Amino acid sequence: MTEENREIPGTILFDGPMSTKGYPLNKMCYSFNSVEGREAFKADEDAYCDKFGLTPEQKEAVRERDVLGLLRAGGSIYYLAKFAGLLGLNVQDVGALQTGMTVDDFKAYLDSQGRGKSNG
C-alpha cells in the first residue's frame, strides 16, 4: 500500500483530492475569520453558501450541522473549526457530534486516556 492511501479507521485524510473537492466549503469557512463573514453567513446561510459555490452535498451538510458529512464533502477540520466557532461549539462539542457521544461521555473518553493530572 502506498503512503497516500493507507486506511486508518474513523479517519479521513485531508489530501489533494479532498482539498479539491472541499475547496468551496473550506473557502467559505476561511471567510469566518472575519466578523463580516460570520455576520453575512448568519444573515442568510443559503445565499452565503451559494456565493462560494458550495455543492448540494456541502450545502446539505452545512444546513444539517453534519460534521462527518462536512468532512466527507471535503471539509478540512481546521476550517470546519471556524464554522464550529461561529456556532458556539468547542472541540469537545465537535468531538461529541462526530462520535455520537454526549459531550460528557466524550470528555470522559478523553479522561480515560489521560495522564499526569491530579486535579479536574
Place this chain on the structure above:
Amino acid sequence: MARIIGGITTSHIPAIGIAMDRGLENTPYWKDFFAGYPPVRKWLHEQQPDIAIVFYNDHGLEMFLDKKPTFAIGCAPEYHNADEGWGIATIPPVTGETELSWHIANELIEHDFDPTICQDIKVDHGLTVPLSLMWPGHNYGHVKVIPVCINCERHPMPKPSRCYAFGQAIGRAVESFPGDQKVVVFGTGGLSHQLDGERAGFLNADFDIECMDKLITDPEALTRYSNNDLIEIAGAQGVELNMWLGMRGCLLGEVEELHRNYVAPISNTGAGLQLIANH
C-alpha cells in the same frame, strides 16, 4: 557567532489562550498544566535570549489552501495576530527580525531547502499561544521572533525526517551567523490528538511520553516514522510532532533536558512541555 542556547517544546492550542484570558490558570482543570511553566519562564528570564525561532503551523489564518507553503520562514520586522473566528483574543504585535532571518533563508536555499520567504504574514495561535505562555502579560516585545511554518494541515506534508533535517539546516545557519546573539528555538503543537472523524478524541499518552524521551536521547528514531504512522499511532493531528522535530534538529550540541511536564487530556490533546539546554 550566534548561539542556540536551547529548545523548548510546548502545546499551542487555542484553549490555553482562552484559559489565560479568563484567568483560569489555578482552576482544577488547568492547574497541573500551568504548573509546568514557571521553571521555563525562570530559565528564559535568566538566559535572556535575543531571538526566538518558533516552529509552528498555520491553522488557517494566513496560509489558506489557495497558496499553502510546505515550509515557510518569516523575514519581517513585525508580525500581527488577527481574528481566527472562534473568540481567542488577538494579542499585541510580535517583534520580528530581518538579519538572521535572511541569513537563514540564504543558507537554507544554499543547502537545498527551498522555503517560502514571507515579508508580511499574520501569525496565528500556533505561534502566539507559546509566546503568551512564556512571557505572560504579553511581555514578549523584547524578543525578536523568527516564525518557521510547517504544513501540518493538508497532505502531502513534509516527512518527519525532512522536518528534522530542515531544523538541522536552520541550526547550522544560526551557528554560521556573525554576531553574539543568543537564540532559543521553540517546537510547538502536539502531542497526540485527533479532532476529526469517528476516531475524534483519540489520544496516546504512552506514545507521547516515548516521544519526549526519544526527543532527548534518540531523535533519529522519531524521524523513521512516516506521517501516516504518526496519524495511526498519535491521531490525525499527531503530525504536529513535526514541529518538535524541526526544533530538535536545530540543537546540534550536547543536549540536556532541564525540565518537563506532561498532562493529558488538555482540551483534546496530550500536552507536553520540555526545556532542553544545548551545550
